Amino acid sequence: MQNNAMELISPAGDWTCLRTALNAGADAVYFGAEGYNMRAGSRNFTLEEFPAVMALCREFSAKGYLALNTIVYDGELKKMHRTVSAARAAGIDAIICSDMAVIESCRKIGMPFHISTQASVSNYSAVTFYANLGAKMVVLARELTIEQVRHITSKIKADNLDLRIECFVHGAMCVAVSGRCFMSQELFGRSANRGQCVQPCRRQYIVTDPEENRELELGSDYVMSPQDLCAIEFLDVLMDAGIGAFKIEGRSRSPEYVHTATSAYRNAIDFCTANRNTPAFGDGYNALSQKLKEKLALVYNRGFSEGFYFGKPMDAWTREYGSLAGEKKIYIGDVKKYYPKAGVAEIIIFARGLRSGDKLSVLGPKTGVATLMADSFFTNDIPSEEAGKGDSVTIKCAQVRKNDKVYVLEKRR
Numbered sequence: 541m542q543n544n545a546m547e548l549i550s551p552a553g554d555w556t557c558l559r560t561a562l563n564a565g566a567d568a569v570y571f572g573a574e575g576y577n578m579r580a581g582s583r584n585f586t587l588e589e590f591p592a593v594m595a596l597c598r599e600f601s602a603k604g605y606l607a608l609n610t611i612v613y614d615g616e617l618k619k620m621h622r623t624v625s626a627a628r629a630a631g632i633d634a635i636i637c638s639d640m641a642v643i644e645s646c647r648k649i650g651m652p653f654h655i656s657t658q659a660s661v662s663n664y665s666a667v668t669f670y671a672n673l674g675a676k677m678v679v680l681a682r683e684l685t686i687e688q689v690r691h692i693t694s695k696i697k698a699d700n701l702d703l704r705i706e707c708f709v710h711g712a713m714c715v716a717v718s719g720r721c722f723m724s725q726e727l728f729g730r731s732a733n734r735g736q737c738v739q740p741c742r743r744q745y746i747v748t749d750p751e752e753n754r755e756l757e758l759g760s761d762y763v764m765s766p767q768d769l770c771a772i773e774f775l776d777v778l779m780d781a782g783i784g785a786f787k788i789e790g791r792s793r794s795p796e797y798v799h800t801a802t803s804a805y806r807n808a809i810d811f812c813t814a815n816r817n818t819p820a821f822g823d824g825y826n827a828l829s830q831k832l833k834e835k836l837a838l839v840y841n842r843g844f845s846e847g848f849y850f851g852k853p854m855d856a857w858t859r860e861y862g863s864l865a866g867e868k869k870i871y872i873g874d875v876k877k878y879y880p881k882a883g884v885a886e887i888i889i890f891a892r893g894l895r896s897g898d899k900l901s902v903l904g905p906k907t908g909v910a911t912l913m914a915d916s917f918f919t920n921d922i923p924s925e926e927a928g929k930g931d932s933v934t935i936k937c938a939q940v941r942k943n944d945k946v947y948v949l950e951k952r953r
Contacts, residue, residue, distance in 0.1 A: 546809055547785040549605070549706070550802045553792055554583035555905035558596065560795045563908045565806035568603035570636060572791060573623050587623060590630035603633040607791075609656035612639045621645050634676060643673060652676050654706070662688075664695045671703045677785065679706045682713065682769075686781055686849045693782030704784030709775065710801050710836070711789025713766040713847060713856075742842075744861060765858045770836060770844035773829045775808045776816065778849070790840075796869065796901055796949075797839040799909040804832040838866040838949075869901055869947040875940050876932070885940050887933040892948065894933060896925035902937070904944030911949075912937045 550561035552569040561569045571593065572584040585593055590606075597604040606627050612620050620642060627635055628651045635646055638658040646653040654677035655661060655670045662681045670678055680689060693705050723740055730736035742765040746755045769789070771778060778786070786809070788801045811828055815821045833844070840863045845856035858864070873889040885902070887894075894900075894914055902910040917935040919927040927933045 545784070546779060546813070547603075547704075547706075548802070548805055548809055549785055549787040551711075551788060551791040551793070551798060552593075553790075556795045556903055556908060557791075557798045558593065559906060560798045560908035561802050562596065562600040562602055564799050564802035566600075566602060566802050568605060568633070568785075569597065570605040570607050570787070570791070572607045573627075587626040590626055590632060594631045605634050605636050605654065606632050607636045607656070608642055609636050609638050609658050612641050617641060624651055625649060627651060636679070643675075647674055655679060657682060657708070664692050667692055667696065667703065667705075668699075668701065671701055675703060677704045677706050679708070679787065682708055683848045685851055686777060689778075689783065689849075690781040697782065705782065706785035706787055707778065707783050708769060708789055708847075709771040709778065709786040709805060710769055711793075712842070713769050713845070715764045715766055742858075742861065765842065765861075766853075767843040767845040767856045767858050768841045769847040770833065770841075771846070771849065772804060772808055772832050772836060773826075774846070774849070775805070775829070776812045776821075776825055779809070779812055779816075793840050794869075795903050795909045796867075799911075800835055800839045804836055808832060837864075840865050866952055867899075867949045868952055869949050871945065871947050873933075873946045875902065875904075875942055875944040875946060877942055878940050880939065883936055883938070884934050885937050887935065887946050889927050889929055889931045889933060891929065893929065894927040894931075894948070899949040900937075901947045901949050902940045902944050903947070904941050907940050907944050910938050910940050910944075 547567040548565070549568045549570055550564070550566035552558035552561050552571040558569055558571065574584050574586055594604050608620070608623060624635060624642065624645045628649055634652040634654045635642065636654045636656050637643055637646070638656040643653060645651075653675055655675050657679040659666075659670070660681045661667060661670065661678050662684060667678055680692065689705070689707060696703060696705065728738050728740070730738050745764075748755050775786075786805060788798075788805060790797055790801065808825075808829060811825060815824060837844070842858040843864050845853050847853065870892050871890075872892045872894055873887050876886045876888050878885050894917070896914060896916075898914040900912050900914055902912070912935070914935060916923075917927070917933050918924060919931050919933055921932075921934070
């Protein structure tokens with residue numbers, strides 16, 4: 541954990557992403573338990589894994605937050621209580637929640653809790669309500685402007701309220717208010733409020749005029765699919781607004797995304813902390829943020845917007861379906877063995893092949909993400925510039941592990 545007042549919170553959808561986030565400099569990670577979080581599609585963690593998750597966080601002096609932020613039905617209360625109790629026993633730092641039943645369960649056993657953005661907290665009165673219940677952090681509604689956020693944080697400071705404010709700085713935006721949508725439930729019987737959204741809003745639609753029997757495609761914009769939030773260019777402004785924690789969205793996204801986003805915002809926060817009061821800060825941060833934004837564009841995104849921080853966005857719809865990432869990854873093989881004394885990995889090629897100059901990404905639950913350039917390697921013990929299916933490649937790299945997956949990162953055309 542970095543020694544900053546500002547906390548950077550990164551997503552951990554599985555073990556690989558968990559280690560990736562910690563390696564990249566996250567001050568805290570948030571992860572889901574099976575059954576009760578807003579990303580049911582990610583792997584999530586079992587109650588039995590909670591102690592190991594927290595042990596890994598402690599190795600990095602980082603905090604771990606459990607997202608238990610869906611609505612809960614009567615028939616699930618006993619299981620929910622067991623999850624809260626398991627979180628407390630494992631030393632999880634806080635539960636992120638919005639359902640009052642979860643809040644009450646936390647209060648009964650002294651489990652710290654944070655209020656999820658699903659609660660749509662948009663004013664100081666709501667903040668004090670949750671503070672009086674015992675909340676230690678509130679994730680504000682994403683629809684607030686910087687000025688509205690600053691008003692809330694200034695009131696907290698003036699009243700000496702024992703509570704911090706958290707805001708999202710990067711990742712997917714939902715067309716619904718604070719993500720409370722019923723479209724997926726209506727069309728497919730899979731509730732967004734239960735973490736099961738299949739994102740029908742991201743698709744292309746045709747408008748039909750029955751009187752003229754004409755159809756109209758909804759232009760080049762996907763009018764229910766917002767661009768992703770990216771606050772890297774004005775992170776210094778958010779820091780000055782009194783926000784205590786910055787959260788990166790993306791528990792269903794790839795380890796490369798987690799690595800790139802976490803390292804970018806870690807870099808930005810550290811630069812601002814070290815240089816905020818220097819004369820050259822403005823020019824220096826403008827240059828840095830542009831470079832970081834270029835890196836962020838390489839991983840999964842739907843295009844970038846400033847969200848609602850500067851008012852209602854007027855042109856923030858994605859232009860096409862899926863990701864606009866500047867890179868795509870292609871699986872090529874697995875790590876067979878790593879030789880630590882030589883710093884060399886042996887890779888068995890199963891698909892596509894490898895060429896000199898390729899950019900590689902190696903993923904694994906204990907490795908996280910390791911990236912390297914294949915500028916020099918051996919194929920079947922002979923110096924080479926290419927390798928094909930079935931070949932054994934040896935290449936210098938940082939520590940990776942047996943059975944780690946190896947991908948080539950290609951520029952999208």
